[in-house]
Amino acid sequence: MPDASAPRLLCVEVYEGRPLSYLTETAAGLLAALARAAVFVPTTTRTREQYGRIRLPCPTPEFAICANGGHILVDGVPDAAWRARVGDRLADECAPLDEVTARLSAGTDPAWLLKERTAEDLFAYAVVNRELLPPDWLTELTAWAGTRGWTVSLQGRKVYVVPRPLTKSAALAEVARRTGAELTLAAGDSLLDADLLTAADRAWRPGHGELADGDWSAPGVTALATAGVLAGEEILRAFLKQTEGPEPSEAPGSMPA
Numbered sequence: 001m002p003d004a005s006a007p008r009l010l011c012v013e014v015y016e017g018r019p020l021s022y023l024t025e026t027a028a029g030l031l032a033a034l035a036r037a038a039v040f041v042p043t044t045t046r047t048r049e050q051y052g053r054i055r056l057p058c059p060t061p062e063f064a065i066c067a068n069g070g071h072i073l074v075d076g077v078p079d080a081a082w083r084a085r086v087g088d089r090l091a092d093e094c095a096p097l098d099e100v101t102a103r104l105s106a107g108t109d110p111a112w113l114l115k116e117r118t119a120e121d122l123f124a125y126a127v128v129n130r131e132l133l134p135p136d137w138l139t140e141l142t143a144w145a146g147t148r149g150w151t152v153s154l155q156g157r158k159v160y161v162v163p164r165p166l167t168k169s170a171a172l173a174e175v176a177r178r179t180g181a182e183l184t185l186a187a188g189d190s191l192l193d194a195d196l197l198t199a200a201d202r203a204w205r206p207g208h209g210e211l212a213d214g215d216w217s218a219p220g221v222t223a224l225a226t227a228g229v230l231a232g233e234e235i236l237r238a239f240l241k242q243t244e245g246p247e248p249s250e251a252p253g254s255m256p257a
Helices: 025-037 080-093 097-106 135-146 168-179 191-199 230-245
Strands: 011-014 018-024 061-065 071-074 113-119 124-129 149-157 160-162 185-187 204-205 221-223
Touching: 018 025, 018 230, 025 230, 061 168, 071 080, 071 168, 097 113, 097 124, 097 135, 135 149, 135 160, 135 168, 149 185, 149 191, 168 191, 185 191, 185 230, 191 204, 204 230
Parallel strands: 185 204, 204 221
Antiparallel strands: 011 018, 061 071, 113 124, 124 160, 149 160
């Protein structure tokens, strides 16, 4: 949109001294209202350290899901019993992480590989130059990983290699069980969010991201045309409508109470 029409933004993440992530000030007010009306559970593929950089404009959530479901945080503390359950299942159903990282390293080229990392001893990812990425490399890696119980997802410049049982939906089910939730609502934009969206009672995906690029859809999932930070506002309004919670003033610059 024209610069003069752009919404006011609130920075919610600083990385290496620089502002990195934002939401609109209107969305900040909507999120604060949602946190009062329901159990709000941030759910992310980020590691616990990466999630810790986020400063949400609402009280600290009782529950959060990190590492694509590998960790459940309860009042900010990792639940050791859940992590042990996840570890046991991965050991039973998937090739070890070391085998996957060795294959990832052997198949990459410094010409397009920018960075290679493991996350929480659970999964691996590589940061790549997409323009130089060989056209068949991702297909070959996906086929190799699939026979070993792993999945591959390309999100922006990052290639994630994740154990198939490591899912956000499994962690969502555990949090829903603990809270006695009768209705679960979810939103997400990447392939690693797909299982979360289909597991929730009702879900939304914005008009940007991997799922939108692939025109992905599923029963119970509303596909929005809106993209970017304004999609965040639309999703929060939909959540609030489902919870029948009050919506704060939508005047520009409104902030959470």
